[in-house]
Each structure stands twice: as structure tokens, then as C-alpha cells.
Amino acid sequence: MTKRVLGVVRWCSLVCSFGLSGAVFAETATIAVASNFAVPARAIADAVEANSGHRFHIVVGSTGKLYAQIVNGARFDVFLAADVERPQALFDRGFSASGPPRIFARGRLAVWIPGAQHPDEETVTTFKPEHVAIANPALAPYGRAAMSALNALGLDQRWRERLVKAESVGGAFTLVASGSADLGFVALSSxxxxxxxxxxxxxxxxxxxxxxxxxxxxxxxxxxxxxxHAFMRAFEGDVYSQLMEQWGFAPVTP
Structure with missing residues (x-):
């Protein structure tokens, strides 16, 4: 069993401890999820399904693309974005069923260099990659975070011509995993x-x-x-906060 599968199993077993009550009438919900939160969202959905009988369809994409689909009529029940701006815009435009957006996670950024040995800031700033993968800043919050990190590291001008922009942070991860990029600014959670x-x-x-x-x-x-309602209740309590740490997100305090 892979580390990834073990992590999902562990997540599911802990989420089940929320004590979700069984549903008298099982329903189905469609959840639109930013790519960096796809694995946790599926694990939470699996746990809720096991405890309630409800079923969930998870649709994964970039925050910008999912937002555009919602505005253009896509029938999603919940939107888990990688920013606050797009959910807030939906609230302002009357798409919300339950009030303003609620922060459920704070993402963390990492630089992935396959084959490296314990890279640090000096490793990154002296590295000479041919291709650097980032999420498209126009579509993905992790892309905007990557650009601000490049600026802070003094690499924004030096690496400008080497950037390969994926639609989402998941796409940036895939570029590095496939060998299409030597280095990538990706989600720690991924x-x-x-x-x-x-x-x-x-x-x-x-x-x-x-x-x-x-x-x-x-x-x-x-x-x-x-x-x-059953799905959203799983985003509460100390267990959820602990899981966020395990999956590479900063704790969210009420």
C-alpha cells in the first residue's frame, strides 16, 4: 500500500470520529474542489459516505475555471476554492445559499526539485533550471503565491523566460513529476x-x-x-485542525 493510500485511510478513520449521524434519506451532492485540496476532499467525502449513506461527486479544477463554470450555470452544491476572492464574488453576486464564505484551510507553498538532497533557500536561488513549473497566476492562487515567492527570492526576472505555467497547482505538480520541469512551486499538501x-x-x-x-x-x-450539511460539518473541531497539519495546511482557528 502506498504512502498516499495509507494517508487517505488514516484521514478517513480520523474524520469518522466526528460522529456523523446516519441519514434517514441518502442524498447526492456535487463538490467543486480546487486541485490542491482534491485528496483531502475525497477522503472527507469517503468518510461521510461511510457514516451517512450520502454520496458525493468531486469535480477538481483550478479555482478560476471552477468559478467561471459556476457563474455560467454549472450546478455545484459546494465550492472549495484555493482563495477567498472567488467565493466572496459568488456571495456578492447572489450565488450563496448559506451566508458569506468560510475559510477552511491555509495553503503552504513548497519548491520541489526531484533528485535534490535537502534543498534550502540557497539551493533554490543558485539552481539553474531549464524549466520552472508554476500555476498560472491569472487562474490559481498558488500561482500568485509562487510569483510573490519568486520576487522575494530575487528570481522573478532571472527565471521569467523559464516559467512554464499550468492551469492549476496540480498541473504544476504534474509537470515536475513527469520530468517536463526541473523545479516547481507546488502545494505542500500535494x-x-x-x-x-x-x-x-x-x-x-x-x-x-x-x-x-x-x-x-x-x-x-x-x-x-x-x-x-453532513459534508460541511466535517470541517469542524480539533480533529480537522490536526488533519490539516498532517496534510500540509496551516491550522485554521475559528
């Missing part, structure tokens, strides 16, 4: 879920990039859906 060798990545200090606050919003189609 590295931990994948089981990447800790000796091959450097966690970028929080002060070096713009905060990646991730917000959730219940959309109008999910207003009266019991499956939605």
Missing part, C-alpha cells in the same frame, strides 16, 4: 499526499509569499441538501 521524498523539497517560509487562504461556500443548488 507533495505529502503523493508521498514525495522530503529530501527533495523545501517548504517556502510563510512570510515569503502572499497568504493562501482557502474558502468554502455552499451554493444555491445545495441549500436544502442533507448531504451538503
Amino acid at each position: 507533495l505529502l499526499a503523493y508521498g514525495a521524498d522530503p529530501a527533495e523539497f523545501w517548504r517556502v517560509p510563510d512570510h515569503a509569499y502572499t497568504a493562501i487562504e482557502q474558502a468554502a461556500i455552499v451554493l444555491l443548488p445545495g441549500a436544502e441538501n442533507p448531504a451538503v
Whole structure:
């Protein structure tokens, strides 16, 4: 069993301790999820399904693309974004079924250099890559965070022509994993879920990039859906905060 699968099993067993009550009538909900939160979202959904009988369809994409789909009529019940701006915009435009957005996670950025041995800031700033993978800053909050980190490290001009922009931070991860990029600014959560060798990545200090606050919003189609309410209840309590740390996110305090 891979480290990634073991992590999901551990997550599910802990989420089940929330004590979700069984549903009298099982329902189905569609959850739109930013790519960096795909594995935790699926694990939470699996745990809620096991305890309630509800079923969840997880749709993964960049925050910008999912936002555009919602505005253009896609029938999602919940939106778990990688920023606050897009859920807030949906709230302002009347798409919310339950009030303003709620922050559910704070993302962390890491630099992944396959084959490296315990890279640090000096390793990164002296590295001479041919291709550097980042998420597209116009679509993905992790892309904007990557650009601010490049600026803080003094690499924004030096590496400008070497940047390869993926649609999402998950896409940036794939570029590095496939060997299409020598180095990538990726989500720490993706590295931990994948089981990447800790000796091959450097966690970028929080002060070096713009905060990646991730917000959730219940959309109008999910207003009266019991499956939605069961899913959202799983984002509460000390166990959830502990899981966020394990999966590479900063704790979220009420």
C-alpha cells in the first residue's frame, strides 16, 4: 500500500470520529474542489459516505475555471476554492445559499526539485533550471503565491523566460513529476499526499509569499441538501485542525 493510500485511510478513520449521524434519506451532492485540496476532499467525502449513506461527486479544477463554470450555470452544491476572492464574488453576486464564505484551510507553498538532497533557500536561488513549473497566476492562487515567492527570492526576472505555467497547482505538480520541469512551486499538501521524498523539497517560509487562504461556500443548488450539511460539518473541531497539519495546511482557528 502506498504512502498516499495509507494517508487517505488514516484521514478517513480520523474524520469518522466526528460522529456523523446516519441519514434517514441518502442524498447526492456535487463538490467543486480546487486541485490542491482534491485528496483531502475525497477522503472527507469517503468518510461521510461511510457514516451517512450520502454520496458525493468531486469535480477538481483550478479555482478560476471552477468559478467561471459556476457563474455560467454549472450546478455545484459546494465550492472549495484555493482563495477567498472567488467565493466572496459568488456571495456578492447572489450565488450563496448559506451566508458569506468560510475559510477552511491555509495553503503552504513548497519548491520541489526531484533528485535534490535537502534543498534550502540557497539551493533554490543558485539552481539553474531549464524549466520552472508554476500555476498560472491569472487562474490559481498558488500561482500568485509562487510569483510573490519568486520576487522575494530575487528570481522573478532571472527565471521569467523559464516559467512554464499550468492551469492549476496540480498541473504544476504534474509537470515536475513527469520530468517536463526541473523545479516547481507546488502545494505542500500535494507533495505529502503523493508521498514525495522530503529530501527533495523545501517548504517556502510563510512570510515569503502572499497568504493562501482557502474558502468554502455552499451554493444555491445545495441549500436544502442533507448531504451538503453532513459534508460541511466535517470541517469542524480539533480533529480537522490536526488533519490539516498532517496534510500540509496551516491550522485554521475559528
